[in-house]
Amino acid sequence: MDFALDDQQRMVQEMVRSFAEDRLRPGAAERDRTGEFPHEIFEEMGELGLLGMFVPEEYGGAGMDLLSYLLAVEELARVDASVAVGMSVTNSVCCYPILTFGTEEQKRRYLPELASGRAIGGFMLTEPHAGSDAASLKTRYRDAGDHWVLDGSKAWITNAGVGRYFVCLATREPELGVRGISAFILDADQDGVIVDRPEAKMGLKSSRTAMVTLDGARVPKDAMLGEEGRGFRVALGTLDHSRLGIAAQAVGIAQAALEEALRYASERQQFGRPLIGHQAIAFRLAEMDTEIAAARALLWHAAWAAGQPGRHSRESARAKLYASEMANRVVGQALQVHGGYGYSREYTIERLYRDVRVTTIYEGTSEVQKLVISRALAELAGTLA
Ligand SMILES: Cc1cc2nc3c(=O)[nH]c(=O)nc-3n(C[C@H](O)[C@H](O)[C@H](O)COP(=O)(O)OP(=O)(O)OC[C@H]3O[C@@H](n4cnc5c(N)ncnc54)[C@H](O)[C@@H]3O)c2cc1C
Known part of the structure; x- marks a missing residue:
């Protein structure tokens, strides 16, 4: 190895x-x-x-x-x-x-x-009533002869308003369940795609996120992605892959928090010595460093697994789950090292604390990652019997 x-x-x-x-x-x-x-x-x-x-x-x-x-x-x-x-x-x-x-x-x-x-680019899966239960989406598509027409609402769309091409999921008929869902490459540069005002988010302030209304949005006939009725497989296959990017994002934010905490703990003096000279703080930093390394190793392993034949849902869910939960813990600890100054907008750690929060939410919440992992475990249990 x-x-x-x-x-x-x-x-x-x-x-x-x-x-x-x-x-x-x-x-x-x-x-x-x-x-x-x-x-x-x-x-x-x-x-x-x-x-x-x-x-x-x-x-x-x-x-x-x-x-x-x-x-x-x-x-x-x-x-x-x-x-x-x-x-x-x-x-x-x-x-x-x-x-x-x-x-x-x-x-x-x-x-x-x-x-x-x-x-x-971007991705339009989530809807106001379909978050974790993405298969319950209601955005409809219909065949209009020489093109497809999409109608519905998409929520929380990253890069909406600044992006042009979006992989968009829609159903021919909600009652068909996942078998009704198809994927499309949607050109947002048209009147049928209406981008709402940007969401007023807690963090990731300069990343654009907005609700998008599709009102007769046209998609060329040859811009269906994958086979008709197989769109949910496109979505799940995409998320297995893209979750690794969120895990990497979480590791990067945690690494920044560790560096901020190290810098602050070396400069700030209390009880006659730098904070880092107090073992409770030094040990906290040691734990943060260890957790980041563990998340990075899990992520790199998942990246390796993604290059092997077969599915890698479990590996990528594990990496996303652990890295995002770890990053939230580590950034919280790094803010604690800053004391009251960590609560001030003057210090970078305050931004990191807001930015990291969403990593356990988007591209599947931590609970959804646990669903993915536990389903894979249940399959494994079947083979053990
Ligand atoms: C900043 C930001 C950017 C985003 N960008 C995009 C994007 O570009 N494209 C896109 O399609 N989506 C995007 N999303 C949407 C994101 O993927 C969803 O917010 C996420 O999947 C969760 O859906 P929800 O918010 O509707 O929460 P819900 O599904 O309503 O969940 C609420 C809570 O219930 C829990 N829960 C739900 N079901 C279960 C269950 N079965 N068991 C246990 N717990 C459960 C969840 O884990 C969560 O804690 C973005 C979200 C944010 C915040």
């Missing part, structure tokens, strides 16, 4: 770290205050190949492996989690399903635009 990164992975890690420090760090606190979406930064990420990282070069992507992508997400999230989520959504819930389930024509049509940053 070799845990060493190869030359390309190390190069990606170093390149994204310096990009994040040079280009994200200076404006991160200000963007958190204003909520302004960083269009220029996304353009630059497109030029650097960060928006189509595992898209093969023949479709305009960077042609890298999954671990390189996860390293990049971690490095971006370490500095600005809002940018990291917009980048990971474009890669993993838009490029990935097109690459995996799309026709050759679809790949040639959409991937070069997404990978280059000319078009930002």
Whole structure:
């Protein structure tokens, strides 16, 4: 077993770290205050190949492996989690399903635009009444001869208003259950796609999230993704993959929190010595460091599993569950190390505390990850009997 990164992975890690420090760090606190979406930064990420990282070069992507992508997400999230989520959504819930389930024509049509940053991507699964129970979605599609027509409401859509192409799930008839669901590549640049005002979120302020109404939205006949009636498989396969990006985001935020706590604990003096000189604080930092390393190892293992034949739902749910719960614990502990100053907007840890909260919620809550893992365990139990 070799845990060493190869030359390309190390190069990606170093390149994204310096990009994040040079280009994200200076404006991160200000963007958190204003909520302004960083269009220029996304353009630059497109030029650097960060928006189509595992898209093969023949479709305009960077042609890298999954671990390189996860390293990049971690490095971006370490500095600005809002940018990291917009980048990971474009890669993993838009490029990935097109690459995996799309026709050759679809790949040639959409991937070069997404990978280059000319078009930002997203995913429309959640609805006001269909969250964890995504299969109960009600957005309808119908055949209108030379195109499809979609009607319904999609909730909490990342990159809505700034993105162009969205993988969108809709049903022909809700009573058909999952067999009625199909996936589409929706071009949001049309009158039938109405984006509401951005959600007033607790954190991830400069990541755009909004409700979207589809009112007679048109989709070309050849933009159905996968076979008709198999859309829920597209959604589940996509989430198995994309959850790894959220786990990487959580690890990146936790790593940033540890660094902030270390810095503060070395500078702040109480009872005649730096905080880090008190064993209770030093041990707390040691535990944080250990938990982050454990989450990263689980994530890298899940990335390896994703490259093996067969399903990897359990591995990716475990990585997302552990990394996001860990990150919430670690950021809370790092804030505690800051004492009252951690409660102030003057300190980065306050932003991290707000940003990290959603990692146990989106792309499947922790409870949903436990459902995925326990179902896999139940299958395993069947084979043990
Ligand atoms: C910032 C942000 C960005 C998002 N971006 C996107 C996006 O781009 N595209 C998209 O499609 N969606 C997106 N989402 C939606 C997100 O995936 C959902 O919020 C999430 O899946 C949970 O759904 P819900 O909010 O409706 O909660 P609910 O499903 O209503 O759950 C509420 C609570 O009940 C628990 N619960 C539900 N069912 C069970 C059960 N069977 N057993 C035990 N507990 C259960 C949940 O775990 C949770 O704690 C985003 C959400 C946020 C906050």
